[in-house]
Amino acid sequence: MASSAVAPLPRPPKQLRILVASSEAHPLIKTGGLADVAASLPIALRALGEDARLVLPGYPAAMRQLRNPQPRGALVLAGYRRPIGLIQGLHPETELPIYLIDAPEYFAREGNPYSDPTGRDWGDNADRFMLFCRALVLLARGQGPIDWQPDVFHGNDWQTGLAPWLLNDGAGLPARVFTIHNLAYQGLFDRATFDRLRLPPAAWSISGLEFHQRLSFIKGGILCSERVNTVSPTYADEVRTPRFGCGLDGLLRKLGGRFCGILNGIDDRVWNPASDPLIAQNYDAERLVLKVENKLAVQRALGLPRHEEALVLGYIGRLVEQKGVDLILAILPELLKDPLLQVLILAAGEPHLEQALLDLAAAHSRQLGVFIGYDERLAHQIEAGCDAFLMPSRFEPCGLNQLYSLRYGTPPIVHRTGGLADTVIPATDEHLRAGRATGFVFNEPRPEALFAAIDQARRLYRTDPPAWRRLILTGMAQDFSWTQSAQRYLRLYHEALADRLSPASDP
Ligand code: ADP
Ligand code: GLC
Secondary structure (H helix, E strand, C coil), X not given: CCCCCCCCCCCCCCCCEEEEECCCECCCECCCHHHHHHHHHHXXXXXXXXXXXXXXXXXXXXXXXXXXXEEEEEECCCCCCCCEEEEEEECCCCCCEEEEEECHXXXXXXXXXXXXXXXXXCCCXXXXXXXXXXXXXXXXXXXXXXXXXXXXXXXXXXXXXXXXXXXXXXXXXXXXXEEECCCCCCCEECHHHHHHCCCCHHHCCCCCCEECCEEXXXXXXXXXXXXXXXXXXXXXXXXXXXXXXXXXXXXXXHCXXXXXXXXXXXXXXXXXXXXXXXXCCCCCHHHHHHHHHHHHXXXXXXXXXXCCCCEEEEEEEEECHHHCHHHXXXXXXHHCCCCCEEEEEEEEECHHHHHHHHHHHHHCCCCEXXXXXXXXXXXXXXXXXXXXXXXXXXXXXXXXXXXXXXXXXXXXXXXXXXXXXXXXXXXXXXXXXXXXXXXXXXXXXXXXXXXXXXXXXXXXXXXXXXXXXXXXXXHHCCCCEHHHHHHHHHHHHHHHHHHHHCHHHCC
16 A cells, blocks of 8 residues: 655656657647647656657648658558658757657648537547557557657547557556546547447446447546546546546546646746737836736727726637636626726637627627637737736636736636636735735636626726736746646656556555
């Protein structure tokens, strides 16, 4: 039995070789926070001296942006008619080595990695990510066309989930770490798909990949990795309860000490108001007065009157149930009765939410600016230009936008859940007096609660400018750099290695 004392980790014989696998990575291809993490974690690990490398599907956008791409030869996968290529290159702005799995039949599609231009999941997603997992397995076993085998295989989210499962048998295999960025996405497919993927029939069982009569990709990662984590301590607690566990809470509870939460960090190269090339005016804590230039610029960018005195609230994100945009929609008509308040929204997702936002914007053209679509530059401009940032997510595994808004001096207004609860210090009287507060937090995901939190922010902004300024500066001073989180991952890798080498010591 493991004792509560933390056992010293075996000294690594050498620099660790870590293969990070993801279905997206910034700036090659991005739909959300996973992309930011998948790029910045291996970059941070390399800065700590480890040999981390990244592997992604070879989407056209990724192929175009890879620096110095070199075809490395074929990956020979049983059962696939056409040869699969491996391209090696570098991250566009750093020395991070990146491998792309070149399988045009599966990945040479423009746009979103998961869905077609109408927003529907690609019908062959199971086949696409099965192929990705099989390619990952070859690389992890050191059987690819490169002279490099990882000590640790680090999978992320369901698209990589079957790789740890396929890496279960055999000698000389890497230790496996699996990160859940969002348990609501599990990669579930029907029985016919399971049969088509040529998985062993025995895998169709409760103790295998079956989940309520469906094939679950994510279960493979959870069941077969030496260490599993999610992206904040609070979300790690939440997913072990039926309310947030999406049916997998029991399995996660069973992992005991093999499961934990590690907060994401911020990539300072990309998200830093002092050097951000995408914003109108750079600033930092010492030059905070300059921030207002960004407010005027973003008001103009979204077609609103330039108004220095207005309290400007921002929102950026996917329009899905998780993000609680319906709560914002519910209170907007009341909120916009305040002529000195503006709201800026950059979002894309469910068509009915897009339409509802556009309709409201048409009715409030001087106060509500809505841009439907994905726009990296505008995202930076909103973070820099708004006075406060809305994040009423029903659940949030970590959340990056509240971290960016803290960094940009744009206090977040958040629901107390997951990573939002772990990263925003509420503006209670006590925290304000002590100079600890960084944002506004409400307890229940209901419109009235969001409204009350916005109202609290509005009052502080208008009646106590010194307190507001202190709130901003405290937020800007928070350290969410990747260094700390990367060190935590490193520890996890060592624990996973120790377990892989002596499986008997598993809890
Ligand atoms: P999630 O991964 O659940 O979408 P996060 O807060 O972790 O949420 O990360 C979202 C990331 O995606 C942030 O970097 C955010 O700026 C970006 N993002 C989301 N929607 C858009 C959009 N419409 N345009 C530009 N960037 C966006
Ligand atoms: C997921 C989560 C988000 C998290 C991101 C990166 O998309 O929804 O909360 O920040 O992954 O880990």
